[in-house]
Structure formats: C-alpha cells, structure tokens
Amino acid sequence: MLIGWKHFVGLLLAGVLGAFLLAWSGLIGVSASTGHWKATDWFLHWVMRSSVRTAALGAKAPVFTEGMLPMAAGHFEAGCAICHGSPALARPESVGRMLPAPPDLKDKIATWTDAELFQIVQHGIRFTGMPAWPVADREDEAWAMVAFLRRYRDLDAKGYRALAGYAATQSTATDEVLETCNGCHMPARLDVESLVPGLAGQSARYLEQALEAYGSGTRPSGTMAVAIQGLSGVERRKLARHFANLSAAILPSTVQSPLARRGETLAVKGDPERRIPACLSCHDKADANPAYPHLSGQAEAYLANQLRLFVGKTRGGGPFRALMTQAAANLEDEDIAALAAYFAARNASRDPAPR
Template structure:
C-alpha cells in the first residue's frame, strides 16, 4: 500500500497536535530538582557541542597577549565567578540546584578550541544560565576573555588575585563601589601593557561623560556595562571626583626610537597628507577641552585598542566622540602603534605644550 502526500501531511499534523496536547497537559516536568533524563541530557549536550563546533568554522583567532588578561580577569571576577567560582573562591552551594549546574571551568575549558570558546562567550548557550556577552559588537573584549580562559586552568588563588584584583569589600555602599573600580583601576593595579586605562589624573568632566556614556549605551563595552549597572548618579559623580583627584603615575613603558620619532611627529605636527591633525592640538595641552581625555602615561595596548575601535566605528563615548572617529580612520596600523608608544612613554605629569591656531608654541 502506497502512502500519498495527504497521508504524510496528516501524520505530521497529527504528531504536532499530540505534542501540543502533551505539553498543554502539564505531564512533562520542568523542575530543576528532578534533573534530566539521561537521553535528554545527551541530546541537549550533543546538540550544543555540534552547534558550537559548526558556528566556530572559519573563525579567525587573533594572537593573544598578556595585555588582554587583567581586564578579562576583572570582568570574570565581577560577572562570571558568581556562578563558576574562581581559583580564589568556590561557587555558592546554592548553585548546585541549577539545571544544568555551572561547570568547573578548569575541567571543561581544555575540551573547547579558542574559536569555540569565542562562540560560547559571545553568544551564550540557550537552556542554561550562560548569557550572551552584554555588547555584541565588542569582539575584542570577547577575545580578551577567551585569552584569559585559556590561561585559567593554570591559575592558582594568588595568581588569579593578581590578575583580577579580587576586590570583595563588604563594607558600606560608597566603599564597595570604589573597591570594585579599584580592582582594575587602582594605581597599583596598572600594568605597562594592558587594556585597562589609567584613570588617575583624568579630568572630572571626561570621567563623568565616560561613565554616562557606558550607562546610556553610547560607548559600548560588555565589561563596563556590568561594572556600571548598579551605579547611581551620585556614585558616578563620586568616582569621577575620586579618580580625578589622584596623582597619575608613570608606568615605565619602553618603545623603539623609530616608533617614538614617528609618534612624536604625529602628536606635535600631525600628517597633512593623511588628513591627521596633531594629537596635541586637542589632547594633553594647556587650555584643553575638559571633556577630552589625557593620553600621557596610558598603556600603549589600551591606546591602540581605542584607536582601532574609533577607526572601525565601534567606539562611542562622550559628546565629542565623532571627532576621533574621523581622525582614526586615516591612521595606518603602524601610526596607531607609534602614537600609542609616544603617549605611553610620556610622563603624565610633564609640562603641557601650548597650541594656538593649530601651531605649537
């Protein structure tokens, strides 16, 4: 007996209706306390593995550097350790009631490739508590987290604290907020090669504008989106005042003479052929706009990362962000590195140049 298309269609509709009735009846349990059937767990985990493997095909993995680790470690401490625990502190016992239970990352990280970890961190995993990265366009932050995760299995408690800061103050609100920020931005936490910026000595207007931009989403950052989510207007004002009142320190960054020469040339004179104005016509000069950041003494890796974001149109910020977007798109990669090296090696407390009408005085 041949089965026609009408019979097949009827069979499909019938199965679908049976599924709807079973689901509506409530006989399928959804309690986390009962766990999954073994076949259900096998199917879900197998589907996840296959999905991540397929999504990772063709993903280009960048070169990892030490500069990626402190920022990612700080974010892990504030946004990930609460579920997965860390080398310094186990996860809360209450999380054992989750389904699935958040895994010990030291056990599972070695089973994934870098490209697969990128897919998991950026997009999260359905039917689990694993969220997507807060800001999709910041792939650079996701790759920094992958670099940290690759290092994670080898970390002990002390090396983890050195990277993450591990500021876990339980005191009053104001102290808690400051301790959280100091976990990454305190002067003693700064590295000569890091994606974390130096805040000490920045103008309060710039710091206020930056925090407001993170809060309202005009400066996208998954790391900072988590860091500022619980800050009140008064918290932001207090933080801006605190960091602006600190004395900036020199990080002791080194660079080649060729880089420094080219960087100094662009900083003081610009590059007219590429339509790049002198950096000092806006930054680190006398009578500068208080909403412009001070660049001297910032880590070179941070400055290069910001220039790349401006060039690609992914770096937002305060009310003058469009100015830098127009400038950065005309900078070659070597020039970005040269400018970053020049400002990174410059003393943040050095005398500021004076510019008038575009000329250095």
C-alpha cells in the same frame, strides 16, 4: 495502495497535533528538581557541542597577551564567578540547583577550542542560563576572556586573587566600590601591555562623561558596564571626582624609539594629505577642553586598542565622540602603533600646546 502526498501531510498534521496534545497534557516535566534523564542530558549536550562547533567555524583568535589577563580576571570575578565559582571560592549552593547547573570550568575548558570558547563567551548558550557578553560590539573583550580561560586551569586561589586584583585592594581603602575600581585601575597594576586605562590625571568632566557613556551604552564595554551596574548618578560623579583629584602617575619615560618618533611627527603635525589631524591640537595642551582625555603616559596597549575601536567605529564615547571618530578615520595599523608608542612614552605632565 499508492502513498501520495496527502498521506504525508496527514501524518505531519497528526504529529503536530500529537505534540500539542502531549504539551497540553502537562506530562512533560519542567521542574528542575529531578534533573534530566541521562539520555536527555546526553542529547542536549550533544546538540550544544555541535551547535557551538559549527558557529565557531572561521573565527580567528588574536595573539593573546599578558595584558588581557587582569582585565578579564577582574570581569570573571564580577560577572562569572557568581555562577561558576572560582579558584578562590566554590560555586554558591543555590546556583547548583539550576538545570543545567553551571559547571566548574576547570575541567571543561580543555574540551573546547579557542574559537568555540569565544563563541560561548560572546553569544552565551540558549536555554541554560549561560548569558551572552553584556555588549555586542566588543569582540576584543570576549577574546581577552578566552585568553584568561586558557590560563584558568593553572590558577590556585592565590594566583587567581592576584590576577583579579583583590590582593591589591585589601589595603586601606574604606569605600567598597572604590576598592573594586582599584582592583583593575590601580596604577601599580598597569603596564605597557595593559588594556585597562589609568584614571589619575583625567578631568572630572571626562571621567564622568565616560561613566555615563558606559551606563547608557553609547560607549560599549561589557567589562565597564558590569563594573558600574547599580551605581547611581551621584555615586558615579563622586568616583569621577575622586580619580580626577589624584595627580597623574608619571610613568618612566621610555627611550624614544624610531616608532615613537614617527608617532611624534603625526601627533604634532598630522598628515594633511591623508586627512589625519594633529592629535595635539585637541589633546594634552594647557587650555584643552576638559572633555578631551589626556593621553600622555597612558598604557600603550590601551591606547592602541582604543584607536582600533575608533577606526572600526565601535568605540563610541561621550558628547564629543564624533570628533574623535572622524580624527581616527584614516589611521592605518602602523600609524596606530606609532601613535600609541609615542603617547605612552611621553611624560605624563601636561605639556604646553605645540607651536
């Protein structure tokens, strides 16, 4: 007998019907209490590894810097340790009953490449409870987490606490939320490579609008979205006022390098031919709009990162964000490096407007 296409279709339909019947019968267990069979477990992990490997093709890691670590460590403590545990705290017992259970990452990280870890951290793993990064447009944040994961194996409890910022916060602060903020934002923890901004010296208006923007998503940041989740509007305003009342940390003014001097020219005069406005016409002058942030003395890496985000049109911000997106539109990488070097080195006190 000749096997025609009708037989195939019949077989396919029978198969689909059979699968439905099996599912309907209730014989496929979904209870998490008994775990998977060894074969199922192997198969599922094989599928996951293959999928992650393929999705990660072509992703290129940026240069990892020390400045990525504190921010990512602080986020790990707030957003990952509840499931995976940390060098400072074993995984909670209740989470161990998830199926699959979130593994201790110490043994796992070495089995993945940087690009694969990025894929997992940015996009999560379906059907496992491993969540995607809280916002879609911040690949730089997910890469910072990969940089931290690479360091994870070598961290003991003490090293982890120091990076994640709780050592710095054991001191006198009484307000618990404020302590978590300071874990990342304490001036003592900020240096040139820092991707965390200093908050002292900004106006209450700017800080409040920034927190609102993180909450509503008009300024996408997974790190800050998690840090402020659950805070009411009243609490956010209180925190904004607290940080605005601290006087600006005056960082030691570094020697003006040729790079910073180039940045100064741009900041003071702009470049009309390339349609780059003078930054100082909006920023850091005595009568500046309080919704415009203060830049002088801010960490160099943070400034450069924010400018790259503005150029890529993913920074977002408060009600005046469109002004800044436009101001940054024509900046090249060298401009960004020069401007960040200039404003970071500039004394943090508020200079009068340029003449």
